[in-house]
Amino acid sequence: xxxxxxxxxEVVSExxxxxxxxxxxxxxxxxxxxxxxxxxxxxxxxxxxVSGGGSGHEPLHGxxxxxxxxxxxxxxxxxxSPTPDQVLAATQAVDGGAGVLxxxxxxxxxxxxxxxxxxxxxxxxxxxxxVIVDDDVAVKDSTFTAGRRGVAGTVLVxxxxxxxxxxxxxxxxxxxxxxxxVRQVRSMGVALTPCTVPHSGEPSxxxxxxxxxxxIGIHGEPGREKVKLQPADAIxxxxxxxxxxxxxxxxxxxxxxxxxxxGGTPVIELYLAYxxxxxxxxxxxxxxxxxxxxxxxxxxxxxxxxITLLRLDEQLTELWDAPVSTIALRRDA
Amino acid sequence: xxxxxxxxxEVVSExxxxxxxxxxxxxxxxxxxxxxxxxxxxxxxxxxxVSGGGSGHEPLHGxxxxxxxxxxxxxxxxxxSPTPDQVLAATQAVDGGAGVLxxxxxxxxxxxxxxxxxxxxxxxxxxxxxVIVDDDVAVKDSTFTAGRRGVAGTVLVxxxxxxxxxxxxxxxxxxxxxxxxVRQVRSMGVALTPCTVPHSGEPSxxxxxxxxxxxIGIHGEPGREKVKLQPADAIxxxxxxxxxxxxxxxxxxxxxxxxxxxGGTPVIELYLAYxxxxxxxxxxxxxxxxxxxxxxxxxxxxxxxxITLLRLDEQLTELWDAPVSTIALRRDA
Numbered sequence: 001x002x003x004x005x006x007x008x009x010e011v012v013s014e015x016x017x018x019x020x021x022x023x024x025x026x027x028x029x030x031x032x033x034x035x036x037x038x039x040x041x042x043x044x045x046x047x048x049x050v051s052g053g054g055s056g057h058e059p060l061h062g063x064x065x066x067x068x069x070x071x072x073x074x075x076x077x078x079x080x081s082p083t084p085d086q087v088l089a090a091t092q093a094v095d096g097g098a099g100v101l102x103x104x105x106x107x108x109x110x111x112x113x114x115x116x117x118x119x120x121x122x123x124x125x126x127x128x129x130x131v132i133v134d135d136d137v138a139v140k141d142s143t144f145t146a147g148r149r150g151v152a153g154t155v156l157v158x159x160x161x162x163x164x165x166x167x168x169x170x171x172x173x174x175x176x177x178x179x180x181x182v183r184q185v186r187s188m189g190v191a192l193t194p195c196t197v198p199h200s201g202e203p204s205x206x207x208x209x210x211x212x213x214x215x216i217g218i219h220g221e222p223g224r225e226k227v228k229l230q231p232a233d234a235i236x237x238x239x240x241x242x243x244x245x246x247x248x249x250x251x252x253x254x255x256x257x258x259x260x261x262x263g264g265t266p267v268i269e270l271y272l273a274y275x276x277x278x279x280x281x282x283x284x285x286x287x288x289x290x291x292x293x294x295x296x297x298x299x300x301x302x303x304x305x306x307i308t309l310l311r312l313d314e315q316l317t318e319l320w321d322a323p324v325s326t327i328a329l330r331r332d333a
Numbered sequence: 334x335x336x337x338x339x340x341x342x343e344v345v346s347e348x349x350x351x352x353x354x355x356x357x358x359x360x361x362x363x364x365x366x367x368x369x370x371x372x373x374x375x376x377x378x379x380x381x382x383v384s385g386g387g388s389g390h391e392p393l394h395g396x397x398x399x400x401x402x403x404x405x406x407x408x409x410x411x412x413x414s415p416t417p418d419q420v421l422a423a424t425q426a427v428d429g430g431a432g433v434l435x436x437x438x439x440x441x442x443x444x445x446x447x448x449x450x451x452x453x454x455x456x457x458x459x460x461x462x463x464v465i466v467d468d469d470v471a472v473k474d475s476t477f478t479a480g481r482r483g484v485a486g487t488v489l490v491x492x493x494x495x496x497x498x499x500x501x502x503x504x505x506x507x508x509x510x511x512x513x514x515v516r517q518v519r520s521m522g523v524a525l526t527p528c529t530v531p532h533s534g535e536p537s538x539x540x541x542x543x544x545x546x547x548x549i550g551i552h553g554e555p556g557r558e559k560v561k562l563q564p565a566d567a568i569x570x571x572x573x574x575x576x577x578x579x580x581x582x583x584x585x586x587x588x589x590x591x592x593x594x595x596g597g598t599p600v601i602e603l604y605l606a607y608x609x610x611x612x613x614x615x616x617x618x619x620x621x622x623x624x625x626x627x628x629x630x631x632x633x634x635x636x637x638x639x640i641t642l643l644r645l646d647e648q649l650t651e652l653w654d655a656p657v658s659t660i661a662l663r664r665d666a
Contacts, residue, residue: 016604
């Protein structure tokens with residue numbers, strides 16, 4: 001295992017300490033229990049958004065804390081759910097009196113621990129709603145999941161719901177728009193290489209020198225199949241066919257196309273895959289009106305990518321375009 | 334070789350086509366010869382900035398084209414200098430009558446081809462100045478370089494000189510501030526794994542399973558030495574000791590600390606290394622007043638990082654803080 005770390009037990013806390021010092025204008029990191037919170041939290045009178053999950057997917061979620069996106073993020077150990085007390089503390093810290101929305105990726109541990117935290121918060125008269133993101137079309141039920149896994153679509157839920165909260169929408173309204181994004185977003189990924197969790201020291205799965213895994217999970221959970229390495233156009237066709245057929249997306253749809261790197265893939269390959277995806281969607285008569293390309297939800301140093309489509313309408317487009325000030329996503333006012 | 338590509342000959346052109354479609358609000362890509370240009374170029378009456386170099390270092394340089402940074406970028410083949418006709422066409426496209434500054438990383442091919450382009454542009458009465466970036470303290474003279482290599486400091490030169498051009502500074506003034514950044518910036522890198530150029534299909538160098546290379550170049554050029562894998566604190570101490578002793582940076586200095594990923598390193602490790610760097614600099618009495626952490630100048634899928642220090646003063650801080658709208662670096666007005 002080759003990593004730039006000191007002690008596997010301290011990877012998350014040292015990285016959080018670094019993030020706090022690098023971005024004091026945007027975030028504050030609180031410890032024991034650990035969470036990342038907007039520097040100006042709580043924002044009185046506005047709905048607050050809390051997400052979280054295992055570490056190792058950076059910039060998700062801490063990199064999306066800030067004006068127009070998340071109010072706080074609870075980072076677990078690498079690939080491990082955050083504890084209920086982390087989520088509760090984050091929820092308490094950001095509550096501005098208008099309620100708190102929990103955005104939860106669909107992994108059994110995350111769902112349970114956010115539920116527990118929501119119950120504890122409710123006992124303190126904080127109004128909490130939850131939305132579960134399950135955008136991965138690759139498989140039903142998986143290593144850590146009942147139903148579908150929550151993957152890159154989570155970034156879009158956080159951005160769009162965050163914009164709704166920022167402009168002053170009510171908890172009902174913010175929850176409704178988050179649920180709408182979940183209904184209209186689908187994703188699927190591919191791995192070229194495995195990744196190694198610092199604690200285990202061994203790759204999370206194996207792939208031959210000429211093999212890739214279609215439908216991989218963001219923790220290396222099994223996908224649909226291992227196949228020989230293919231050209232980018234063929235990989236993209238496989239992912240997008242599964243995605244488009246699932247919702248389904250149809251001719252005339254306007255979509256946001258998100259090509260996400262798994263951490264170890266060069267940006268040049270992500271743009272190349274984006275180009276392949278544009279050709280595929282153009283042939284289907286699906287119009288790409290918004291785009292996101294980069295490493296936004298990663299799996300440590302895994303090489304690979306995921307593709308995400310979100311069907312847009314006027315409401316979602318306006319919220320997507322709204323200003324945002326976070327470490328990983330910034331857009332001018 | 335495992336890459337998300339179609340044909341090695343088309344990697345750069347397909348990635349550029351993807352970039353153009355993903356970011357039409359920020360950039361335009363022109364072909365034959367290929368270059369990336371601000372969507373609103375030329376900007377009349379303002380100094381224009383042109384950079385470029387081999388592809389494979391994305392987001393450098395195309396990801397830094399936009400308001401407040403580069404006017405255009407000329408991307409060569411992977412790890413190959415852009416041709417003089419690319420640089421000339423980019424220079425012609427952005428000239429707004431106030432002159433053009435070429436920002437060139439110190440590699441022999443880049444320097445020669447930018448010189449040729451500058452001479453051809455001068456023959457067309459375009460006033461061109463050049464600044465050569467050579468911030469890598471690791472080695473003198475290298476595989477593709479006489480003198481020191483130009484590495485991550487280039488990002489800071491482009492941002493700061495771009496801000497000076499954007500506010501309307503003259504060509505003399507923009508050139509002077511770029512040269513000042515070059516004088517005050519130093520970098521050094523480390524590789525944990527090699528990378529593979531698509532055309533060659535083989536790793537550019539070899540490292541044992543427990544080995545890292547200190548002082549690596551961004552194309553895998555030899556560094557100072559191969560050593561056994563060390564804790565992050567020790568790696569950072571080695572890099573920063575070389576950097577601090579070189580300029581030298583002194584107690585009381587205010588600096589920008591830039592921890593840059595080589596492409597395949599997880600963001601969590603970059604923040605962990607940033608935390609190590611803060612401890613080291615604090616012990617030396619060097620104050621970090623600005624920060625940049627992420628994958629900004631990469632070496633394809635190489636795992637590793639570089640650390641860069643820039644000594645700041647009021648002028649450089651103000652220009653660093655100025656708004657910027659590019660693919661990879663955005664900051665609110």
